[in-house]
Amino acid sequence: MDPNVRRQILLDNYQHPTGHGLKEDSSYIKINTNNESCIDNLDIMYKIKDGRIEDICFDGEACAISTSATSIMIQKLIGKNKEEAQRILDNYEAMLDEREYDKELLEELNAYDEIYKQPNRKKCALLPFESLRKIINKL
Amino acid sequence: MNREDFEIFKQDPSLIYFDNGATTQKPKVVVDSIVDYYTKYTANAHRGDYDISLKVDMAYEGVRDKVKELIHNKKSKEIVFTSGATASINMIVFGFMKYHLTSGDEVLITKSEHASNILPWIDLAKEMGIIVRYIPLENHLVTIENVEKMVNERTKVISLAQVTNVLGDERPIEKIGKLCKENGIYFVVDGSQSVPHMEIDVQKLNIDFLAFSAHKMLGPTGVGVLYGREELLENLKPTSLGGGMNATFDSEGRIEYKSLPSRLEAGTPNIAGVIGLGSAIDYLLKVGLNNIHRHEVELKKYAIQKLEKIPNIVIYNKDIENGMIAFNIDKVFSQDTAVYLNHYHICVRAGNHCAKILKEDIQVKNTCRISFYLYNTKEEIDELVRVLEQSEDIFKIVL
Numbered sequence: 335m336d337p338n339v340r341r342q343i344l345l346d347n348y349q350h351p352t353g354h355g356l357k358e359d360s361s362y363i364k365i366n367t368n369n370e371s372c373i374d375n376l377d378i379m380y381k382i383k384d385g386r387i388e389d390i391c392f393d394g395e396a397c398a399i400s401t402s403a404t405s406i407m408i409q410k411l412i413g414k415n416k417e418e419a420q421r422i423l424d425n426y427e428a429m430l431d432e433r434e435y436d437k438e439l440l441e442e443l444n445a446y447d448e449i450y451k452q453p454n455r456k457k458c459a460l461l462p463f464e465s466l467r468k469i470i471n472k473l
Numbered sequence: 474m475n476r477e478d479f480e481i482f483k484q485d486p487s488l489i490y491f492d493n494g495a496t497t498q499k500p501k502v503v504v505d506s507i508v509d510y511y512t513k514y515t516a517n518a519h520r521g522d523y524d525i526s527l528k529v530d531m532a533y534e535g536v537r538d539k540v541k542e543l544i545h546n547k548k549s550k551e552i553v554f555t556s557g558a559t560a561s562i563n564m565i566v567f568g569f570m571k572y573h574l575t576s577g578d579e580v581l582i583t584k585s586e587h588a589s590n591i592l593p594w595i596d597l598a599k600e601m602g603i604i605v606r607y608i609p610l611e612n613h614l615v616t617i618e619n620v621e622k623m624v625n626e627r628t629k630v631i632s633l634a635q636v637t638n639v640l641g642d643e644r645p646i647e648k649i650g651k652l653c654k655e656n657g658i659y660f661v662v663d664g665s666q667s668v669p670h671m672e673i674d675v676q677k678l679n680i681d682f683l684a685f686s687a688h689k690m691l692g693p694t695g696v697g698v699l700y701g702r703e704e705l706l707e708n709l710k711p712t713s714l715g716g717g718m719n720a721t722f723d724s725e726g727r728i729e730y731k732s733l734p735s736r737l738e739a740g741t742p743n744i745a746g747v748i749g750l751g752s753a754i755d756y757l758l759k760v761g762l763n764n765i766h767r768h769e770v771e772l773k774k775y776a777i778q779k780l781e782k783i784p785n786i787v788i789y790n791k792d793i794e795n796g797m798i799a800f801n802i803d804k805v806f807s808q809d810t811a812v813y814l815n816h817y818h819i820c821v822r823a824g825n826h827c828a829k830i831l832k833e834d835i836q837v838k839n840t841c842r843i844s845f846y847l848y849n850t851k852e853e854i855d856e857l858v859r860v861l862e863q864s865e866d867i868f869k870i871v872l
Contacts, residue, residue, distance in 0.1 A: 340872070341868065341869065341872045344868075344872040345868050345872060348868075348872075373807070373808050373823060373824040373825070373839055374808070375838070395806065395838055395839060396806065397806045397808040397809050397812075398806065398809050398868065398871055398872055399872075401806075402872075452812075455812070458808075
């Protein structure tokens with residue numbers, strides 16, 4: 335990905351993230367995600383209906399990488415069922431681990447395709463997906 | 474000061490290391506002392522009857538005397554080597570307090586303590602019903618008045634860092650020590666951020682237990698010190714049992730422990746580490762702890778004066794006289810700032826600095842922390858300022 339395009343995607347999603355702000359709605363499942371580095375701290379809420387992710391929202395304090403990744407993840411996951419969400423998760427992880435993955439499927443998540451060069455930031459990019467891992471079996 | 478003594482700055486002259494609160498660089502003499510042990514006289518301590526083993530004993534026990542002098546204590550047997558300040562505090566809590574406190578007794582700490590001076594107490598509270606109470610902070614600081622207000626007949630322990638690791642404020646330890654003495658309260662002091670940077674006198678300060686780590690004072694990782702008054706250490710139940718600490722034992726379960734301090738140093742100690750610590754103490758005393766303190770305070774003043782002029786820099790501990798600066802770039806997450814500074818080879822710490830409940834007091838969860846040491850320079854600060862002045866480009870660098 336062109337570095338300028340990448341930066342613009344990340345910056346847009348960091349400064350104007352999708353799904354920012356938690357909802358007072360008990361039909362959401364709330365998951366707190368603490369980065370192992372013990373700094374980033376996000377609450378991510380999922381609404382699941384009929385086996386699909388109907389909505390996701392989040393709030394918390396996190397770095398530009400975690401926040402933007404959460405925003406893009408939300409855009410990618412809304413409307414997805416278990417198999418679709420799992421495919422996105424698997425391919426995203428494969429990309430971060432420098433394995434073969436489906437580039438087309440990940441779309442804007444490709445913006446993190448060079449994050450492996452900064453191992454300490456890989457955790458940040460993975461952070462929102464830790465929450466997906468926790469709810470995926472509820473789909 | 475003395476920058477030329479540190480190999481790392483020769484290897485990497487562009488390195489600006491501002492994370493001394495986390496750990497410090499090591500002067501060549503310290504590294505050499507460790508290499509010497511491993512290449513010239515490796516042997517176990519307290520065991521052998523051969524020359525190099527005796528040499529190890531002399532070196533190892535010699536460091537105990539150096540520590541004693543460093544903290545102005547009278548007896549070497551009141552100095553116990555541990556794996557670090559964390560281990561020292563855990564020994565105090567689970568080897569001593571557990572057997573000398575009863576349910577309902579109160580322990581006073583603060584919300585700006587390091588995790589290692591909070592979690593053991595919380596754990597002991599859950600286990601045996603002691604009560605952990607937090608001394609209210611006055612503009613982030615501990616005042617003797619607030620300590621006095623919290624003390625009652627149930628107060629049995631006050632456990633505080635002499636200097637905190639987030640804001641670097643120094644507590645009124647001498648006054649608190651006096652208060653503890655008058656009221657029969659055990660006084661535990663975490664010296665991790667103070668012993669490396671200033672003169673400390675455990676006698677004058679009425680400290681019952683003191684914990685600190687070698688690696689924050691130019692020494693190697695994996696070594697620390699537990700100081701305790703003899704009559705207290707005598708009653709500290711060893712939390713680690715094994716070789717080197719027992720005098721006799723039999724199959725009936727009769728065990729007799731050795732005297733202090735060996736009783737509290739089970740297993741083969743970190744001999745190389747202790748020797749490295751000794752060399753670090755020699756070095757620090759030669760440079761002079763007062764000189765080091767003065768240098769750090771001067772660096773901070775110089776830095777604050779320049780950082781204050783940058784509009785989007787928020788500083789949280791401007792007026793605290795020490796060598797630590799807690800700051801953020803406005804509206805930028807601390808970790809992003811640290812990654813940005815790293816691009817210019819400037820090492821700072823981002824996060825909550827293991828003081829996770831301090832945020833309840835300062836309303837800021839995460840900060841960037843600069844912590845100076847003797848080898849830092851005004852030129853390094855100039856570079857920091859230059860980089861922060863152009864931080865509107867931060868996301869071009871970070872993303």
